[in-house]
Amino acid sequence: MMKYTNLMFLFLNSMLVAQAQNKAPLENTVVITSEEQKIRVYTRDNEELHVNVSPKDVLKFKAAGTVRYSDFGAKGDGKADDIDVIAATHAFANLHRLSVKADDGATYYIGGKERRAVIRTDTDFGAAAFIIDDTEVKNRNASVFTVSSGLKPFKLETIASLKRNQKKINVSLPGPCLITVTDSNVKQYIRFGLNQNNGSSKTDIFVADKNGKVDMKAPIIWDFEQITDITALPIDEHLLKITGGHFTTIANKDESKYAYYNRNIAIRRSHVLVEGLQHHIKGEGDHGAPYGGFINIGECAYVTVKNTILTGHRTYSTIGAAGKPVTMGTYDLSVNRALNISFVNCSQTNDINDNKYWGILGSNFCKNLLYDGCTLSRFDAHQGVANATIRNSTLGHMGINAIGSGLLTIENSTVRGRSFVNLRPDYGSTWQGELVIRNCIFVPANGKPISASLISGSYSGQHNFGYMCYMPERITIENLRIDDSGHPDNYHGPAIFANFNPEMTDNTYQEKFPYVKTREVMLRNVTTASNKALRISDNQVMFKDVKVKIN
Template structure:
């Protein structure tokens, strides 16, 4: 019996060793899970999604990273399956085929979801207040908190896609000590739902992957029927890097997609170096019974705190047959940096800091509503306005707008040249008070209106649709208090007017602060008038600082430029006050601070 027992143990050990050896042979000796271990063929024909789901399930249970075969082409089939990603995943140059040209089992289901394995916790909260800073007592650790009051309706949309609004809701981060990040936007007298989603401490990274999507050909003449078949991110502290998405096979018929990269109910998500294709725009019958455009978003984000898009791209950003590439709702903290996109669109609100920096936006431009500080810095915009505040949601922005060192290229087909497009007649209840930005500051802006005829009206800060009477409607629209302008030039040489009712001139103060004292450093470090380097100035306008000084807008009083010294103090008369002379010196980067 003893010998037999030893033999059995030996045989068992040999079996274990054989299994380990087999695992080593397919790569797990490095602690990495592959799709091929679970039966994926990667030939571009066989349905590999079941094997991909199994591989991620195995990796998630053991905390192991996943790596695909860089030479493989994985077909993701048509079954209603979702691969849950909870560990680092490297797709590299692997290709993935998503074929929607034939019916699929569930077109609203995601193919991948980056998800935390931590379970959400229901909260018992009685009420919350706008701008509340803490939750006490709090012992759940760092969490993303979602709250909703289904008895209150907000974002009651107006226009061809009109609706009855959505439930009052938002997300915010609660740190371990109870401090709230992403201040509350609303007062909640009652809560119908409150859920805490634990935030994983480490950053999960998904990198690479080239996705080819053969578009759907669904026919539905009335209403929207959004497709998913995408990558959904619902885990906080996640970074997607270098993913590419391409679209082919679009026909006369089809329905929109809800965002190939779809970020939902999470915090601190970075999309870095991704390239998402624009999709064809289709038509349908909207809620008002009239034809409307039906567009897809390549990127979508909803109920997110701190979304960062760094170096993201799309194809031809001026192709009007392609819908804009990103749409967002219920956002807190957005950074778009070093990106080239056809549009940046906020539907149902952004709050906190919303920054577009060193980026180019194409034909659909920058569209937003919300509250906080909206900044456009060192960017080029090609939209129908410099910034459009969406009229279907009340053209509201409660807070300030800053435009600095930027350029707006006015499209040829646009009507009036309007910097800040707003439209609210004060007669519609959007579910919240509506307001124009309290203060608008322009600190360096070139308006390229060279496509306009010489007899066209001058640019306007606000369009002709803005009426002073909107302040006295049943749902008053509060107008901007102050516009402060410095370093603004137009290609036509025409000075922007206020626009709208003449009565608005008595309500909105415009302060023209022109030129500002500007020192040119001997090493060419900074051109302080706009905060640009001399090289940047030459790149943008093809002229040196000496020539630039002779090309100031005609409404600015010119001063001689002394060699290597200052541009001089330049001043204009304000439309409402006597000449306000203002001088600021911006020296080397280590020197003076920007005055406020």
Template sequence: MIKRSLLIASLFSFFFVTYGQVENPPENVVITSKKKETKVFENESGVLHVNVSRKNIKNFKKKGVILYSDFNAIGDGKTDDMDAIAATHAFANAHNLKVKADEGFTYYIGGKDRSAVIKTDTDFGNASFIIDDTNIENKDTSIFLVRSSNEPFKLNGLKSLKKNQKKIDISLEESSLITVTNSNTKHYIRYGLNQDNGSDQTDIFVVDKNGNVDMDAPIIWDFDQITKATALPIDKTTLYITGGHFTTIANKAASKYTYYSRNMVIGRSNVIVDGLEHHIKGEGEHGAPYRGFVSTRDCAYITIKNTILTGHKMYRTIGSAGKPVSMGSYDLSLTRSLNVTVENCSQTNDINDGAYWGLQSSNYSKNLVYDNCTFSRFDAHKGVANATIRNSTLGHMGINAIGCGTLVVENSTINGRNLINLRSDYGSTWQGEVFIKDCVFVPSGGRKPTSASLFGGTYTGKHDFGYICYMPEKITIENLQIKDTNHPDDYLGPAIFNNFNKNMTDASYQEEYPSVKTKEVILKNVTTASGKELMVSSNPYMFKDVKVITK
């Protein structure tokens, strides 16, 4: 028998280690069951109250699915439905019910400081959602938070770690996602116009209940000390989020690094996002950047497929070095995420239009896969361990990466300035191997005369990034077409490496922080449209010890 008054205070807290972002407030919903009608309202303290009649509870449980209209969503594209949406998911979470958007509805979401927490399967279907960012209460409040029902907890006793360590001395009730930091060591000490003092040494990996590390995503750093360690149990079931046509009315804020997070954040492992669309309208002469409409954070085993996203307009501001910079603004962001596959996805605007920033970014992630995607770029900021790009087309910003492990580019067309750009602001470093097979490289998309180089980057050896910098130890290139017909008059031919350091032309130049240079490049069936031979570099001294094998 259902009690006359059922009070569920859903005051869940969730652990996020964020970078420059205020944490989202916890879910704050009170659910009651009385004889009165189903009603949703906000009290003076901002707490959302949801009363559901006992008759409706019985009907909802019988159906196994609830609609936003069941909680009084209007869906006319004008009335703010955020409270109804949040209430629907809160009730669904409490009773393990699926959520479905009403067919043909258009839900308007205004600037209220409220998130809807998703813990059950959600089908947005063919419904539309208008997210109005022109007048908001909190730029850091996500629209949807996809959360685990499991709670993270601190790991006590974990004092140090070694790179590629296979087992840690802990026992857990179930497989968990482990995040460790050492606040006394700084990595990714950024160089250039957005220079900074670096970030705490960080790693993320999965262990089973006996402490065995999943070596498909190994520990990549030596930790002499661990100042914080947490574990989040891996969700055993897969959560599905399907459909939905979302449109963001862009903010009109000043063009500064005040990132907006009006998005969907996935903080639960084993999630599939399928068939979502995100569009943007109303971008003007200025605006603040976005963190990514679809964002993953502190999770593993994520698939994003059949999804259409949109590149944000590029705005400029003054960077930390006191000079003008273009601000990164994203529609797909992957942070501390393992085993993420982005499959059969594309963007609404031209991937070669330089007015729009590169669509995707990642930080502290491992095993990222692009498969059959058409995006303006792939990007790894603060390192990626293992990445694969296959059957894809990348636009004007190409492939930007630093990290370690294996980088594979296969059966893809790249339209960037370089085939692969090793980001100079983080040391142009890749510690591992690179495989390029069955690809087409169109330097700068053929839009302007370009002296083509396969690997771009800059390394002066005068800046401490917080780690030793590496160029790929071994590079294997097979069946590559270089379409370099649009080139300057003094073009000597494409280079494997661009001139990473114009001052390093003889032994008199000494690097204070020496980088480890590439040992071997294997070439098989590399052709050029210009008819010119592929050379090692326009700086032969810097790459004099590279062994090039042509098969």
């Protein structure tokens, strides 16, 4: 009887996994039986994974409240491929709500076969090592670990439109839900430049409580006159913890083109803490395909990555959409369609100022991103972020790149990029909101000779990005030290704004798609190593109406 009970639980469990993503199932089928035999993990000809655990062992594990990979036969010798056992251990733990513990001192080798280990319970990787070998991978899009929810999404058929900053949606929910809305008839983020494209469908993501009240800390940021899809996913209320682990990726040697590898830890569940993890990279040569983030966070909320050490990936080039060579973005951290995501006391193994390595973070469609106490090569909001905070941190050669809305705050931090904040030109150099810089140090280009500007970007006014583009309405800069001692000979002092449009030399220039300029800049205690005064810009015409107030 126990055999059939377990199988029924597993079937329901697997169905919830598949539906929660509204995509392909997250895991190969794991068939769990409980026959009077020893623990055994094996596969059938169709690669279906089976695990048998005797009734006696089931009771033993449930009494202990935890299972180990070694309990299910993991070798941990760094040679035998342990991914089937790892996946089976988590499947059993998920079924019986047990935590999972790796064996300290073990080295788990994970080869290129397609097998996802689905994590739904607390997992302690401890002092164990994991080798992820990407030299021969069957499916580069298959995550090694997926942190998932067993909760089931559902459509909100009665909602036909939404308004920016709407406080409530007219629906009753089973509890707090993550709401994802799309209008596929409207395209935004129509990218300009060497990686040009036709844009993405208008989309938004927010949290609403059981009464439909929207969390205004992560507000609705677009008007939706029509909706082609709107889905609610109930949010897991208890915190799931993933701790420890020393992971090493043996890098792929594929052709250098946009064929991203996602052999990673994919977090698709809300309320998750990742703490004490390390990720290293070996075997990068003179070519390779890019990576989509070893820690890849998406379609979730309230995730914290803490006390974690990461590694920047080697930068490779390819031919972009415009038919010209481009360097490919490749990431160790990736965040997409996610809210309230924090990186706390995180760092990387390689030099944050070494431009052989791409910036470590890429993000799209996010709200409330935080760096606190981090030493990383880059912060990046690609297709927009609503509200972002960087504090007590050091940013390396790729600095701070952002487009989006709300409040962008940088405080008690050091930035060593070419500018203090780069408003990404490929998406319209837009920030609809405010920028606050407080108690910071700016070392332009890490001390190389450069004409420094605090805020860089580019906007011709001739390209339709799918939305109106803005500069920060108000910029407040307090207690900023600019170390421009390594400036070039013809240096006239740091500028607040770079020359966003060199073609705009007089008032006759016409912007087909007007740019809303900054209204005012508040300055207090801004000092320079060169002793040269802070200027507004090399482009006096473009920024002539900006009011600069010095307190």
